[in-house]
Amino acid sequence: MSLNTIDTTISQPIPVGEPIPHRKVIRTWLAPLAERTTIKAIILQIFDTVILTAAIVGTVYFESIWIKLLLALFAGFVIGRIFILGHDACHQSFTPHRGLNKLLGRLAFLPSLTPYSLWEVGHNVVHHGQTNLKGFDFVWAPLSLEEYQQLPTGKRILEHIYRSGLGPAVYYFIEIWWNKMYFPNKKSMPATRPAFLWDNILVTVFGIVWNALLVWAAIETNQSIALTLVMGFLIPFIFWNAMIGFVVYVHHTHPSVSWYSDKSEWLKAQPFVSTTVHLIFPLKWGAWMHHIMEHTAHHVDMSVPLYKLKQAQSKLEEMLPGRIIVQKFSWAWYFHTAKLCKLYDTQKKCWLDFKGNKTADSIKVVLS
DSSP, X not given: OOGGGSOOOOOSOOOTTSOOOOHHHHHHHXXXXXXXXXXXXXXXXXXXXXXXXXXHHHHHHOOOHHHHHHHHHHHHHHHHHHHHHHHHHHTTOSSSOHHHHHHHHHHHHTTTTOOHHHHIIIIIIIIHHTTTBTTTOOTTOOXXXXXXXXXXXXXXXXXXXXXXXXXXXXXXXXXXXXXXXXSOOTTTOOSOOHHHHHHXXXXXXXXXXXXXXXXXXXXXXXXXXXXXXXXXXXXHHHHHHHHHHHHHHHHHOOTTOOOBSOHHHHHHTOHHHHTOEEEEOGGGHHHHTTTTTBHHHHHHOTTSOGGGHHHHHHHHHHHSTTTSEEEEOOHHHHHHHHHHOSEEEXXXXXXXXXXXXEEEEOOOOOOO
């Protein structure tokens, strides 16, 4: 069926059991929420940047080791907040201006040492274009039993760490940032562009300047250089890796989320709806993370800015009752999910443990 012949006038909730409409139809429901505001975007970025700078300065200014540590952890969290702004800019959903989005995105990615152009390819093109399709989407893609058994011992140990619930920082640092983002080799990134190199140089220079300023501050204040670097750079960077690794994990890992190896089956499953999780946090933590957890709406329509994702997610859940995975967050749920979701069988649509025993059947959406 041609996109031009699709009926986009559907305005009533789709009853459970009825086929999910075409993505073009669903996006019409969110179209009123896709308007972007330049002033709001700039204010958000300035605010978070000021807060991050103050936190880093505080790790030098205060003498108490515990205050330094608290501020270092807080700085890591704010790096995550700023990254989410850059994530929107990279999707061209932050402001209405393409050039400004690229500038703000590159600036927002600096504290996390993320090369803008490489993230744009890996995230926008690969992850969003092929979400939960094995062999294409590489982000937290679960191994099959056969793939796991063929791994050398060291990589098996890493896989156990990654899938333990305690390994998001290790996973993101090694598998995403180091292998795919930071001066990746040809195996990890076969194609190359001049922008890849220049964006890596940009974040490297930023990291060197950041650490040089900390060394200078330590000398000026007669403090330990090592301690100053640990508190002002290393701990925030580790926290950031843990935060983004955790966020991406819970977005697409759930006992009810399926992975696919057959593209035609994947297309029929409406993957932009069925492969993402809306995670609900207590105490408005979702808002503190710039609503990045309203993730189904983001995958349905990447043009919806973060400051309207909450409304967009509510609209989707109103129009598609029973179709969207909504999960209240708790640490008990998180570690139970990590226990269940080790490996995945794309043929039988079920999660496995490392011995190949089935732990959970995932949802398989079949459309007429």
